[in-house]
Amino acid sequence: MSLQAQNVARSNADDPGSEAAVAFLSVSKAFGRGGGLVQALDGLSLSIPRGVVYGLLGPNGAGKSTLLRILAGLLRPDRGEVQIFGETASPRQRARLGMLIESPSFYPFLSAREHLQMLARARGTLSLVEPVLQRIGLQAAADKAVSGYSLGMKQRLGIGCALIGQPEAIVLDEPTNGLDPDGILEMRALIHDLAHRDSLTVLLSSHLLDEVERVCDRVAILQRGVLIAEGAVADLLDRDGRFWLKVEAPEVLLARLGDKAEAGDDGVYVRIERAEVPDLIQSLAQAGVRIHEAKWIKPDLETVFLSETREARR
Numbered sequence: 001m002s003l004q005a006q007n008v009a010r011s012n013a014d015d016p017g018s019e020a021a022v023a024f025l026s027v028s029k030a031f032g033r034g035g036g037l038v039q040a041l042d043g044l045s046l047s048i049p050r051g052v053v054y055g056l057l058g059p060n061g062a063g064k065s066t067l068l069r070i071l072a073g074l075l076r077p078d079r080g081e082v083q084i085f086g087e088t089a090s091p092r093q094r095a096r097l098g099m100l101i102e103s104p105s106f107y108p109f110l111s112a113r114e115h116l117q118m119l120a121r122a123r124g125t126l127s128l129v130e131p132v133l134q135r136i137g138l139q140a141a142a143d144k145a146v147s148g149y150s151l152g153m154k155q156r157l158g159i160g161c162a163l164i165g166q167p168e169a170i171v172l173d174e175p176t177n178g179l180d181p182d183g184i185l186e187m188r189a190l191i192h193d194l195a196h197r198d199s200l201t202v203l204l205s206s207h208l209l210d211e212v213e214r215v216c217d218r219v220a221i222l223q224r225g226v227l228i229a230e231g232a233v234a235d236l237l238d239r240d241g242r243f244w245l246k247v248e249a250p251e252v253l254l255a256r257l258g259d260k261a262e263a264g265d266d267g268v269y270v271r272i273e274r275a276e277v278p279d280l281i282q283s284l285a286q287a288g289v290r291i292h293e294a295k296w297i298k299p300d301l302e303t304v305f306l307s308e309t310r311e312a313r314r
């Protein structure tokens with residue numbers, strides 16, 4: 001049976017409903033003692049719905065890896081609870097997730113096929129070895145020793161090892177970290193296939209904003225252990241848009257709009273909701289402001305990220 005057929009059969013067998021794949025409920029974790037205490041996670045609550053590619057974003061030290069390590073059972077939270085498919089995280093529930101949290105280690109002289117066969121024998125899933133090799137794009141190198149693999153090939157083999165366990169969701173910590181441009185493209189294609197061909201939920205952390213914008217449906221932005229923004233990528237991008245105008249007398253516009261407006265080299269940028277644009281244009285026209293050009297500027301995720309993290313630091 002193909003990977004997709006197996007996943008569809010399983011997701012039909014248990015009622016997915018609106019149950020989250022993973023939920024963090026008021027999770028806190030501090031490191032160190034006394035004066036050196038670092039609050040890595042501070043009462044963080046987050047729900048990752050089934051069937052999406054979900055990105056965890058945040059500057060260095062925001063708490064992303066700590067969160068994933070808690071999910072994997074490598075760390076214990078000080079407070080709070082983690083649920084996997086609606087139940088408190090336990091070894092049995094964690095077995096439903098395929099996790100690539102730390103760099104995978106392999107036997108250097110064994111091939112990808114041998115690694116997968118070894119795992120599949122233990123789990124009784126030998127029929128999955130060939131479809132998994134195909135999914136991770138390692139058929140051509142399947143019989144070569146892993147010692148000759150690039151970092152990207154090893155990362156993909158790590159995902160392959162997780163797939164042998166027939167997970168319902170895949171959790172990846174910085175999956176494109178250290179990869180060359182080809183490796184990044186291959187990883188991006190693999191994540192797309194895991195979500196859209198194999199119907200798996202994918203939870204990944206990254207600091208590469210354009211990467212997350214390309215591959216994720218939803219994102220959470222963390223800073224200093226708290227959630228500062230969450231939502232569908234498309235909604236976040238819409239929310240943080242700006243309106244740009246080229247007018248004859250920018251100073252009139254700037255005085256009229258106060259700190260909502262900011263002068264740029266080539267015009268005036270106005271921070272308003274998209275729905276407010278027609279009223280703004282009408283009021284400017286009524287006030288005799290002559291508009292030469294105007295357009296809505298959709299931000300990229302980097303702009304959203306910078307504005308949200310700056311806002312949260314205030």
Ligand SMILES: Nc1ncnc2c1ncn2[C@@H]1O[C@H](COP(=O)(O)OP(=O)(O)OP(=O)(O)O)[C@@H](O)[C@H]1O
Nearest residue numbers: 031032038040058059060061062063064065066067
């Ligand atoms: N084992 C540890 N001992 C002490 N402090 C730790 C430990 N692990 C994490 N921290 C601290 O907790 C905070 C959150 O770290 P974490 O690695 O979760 O952040 P991150 O968002 O994954 O950042 P990065 O992208 O740099 O990995 C940081 O201040 C970090 O120094």
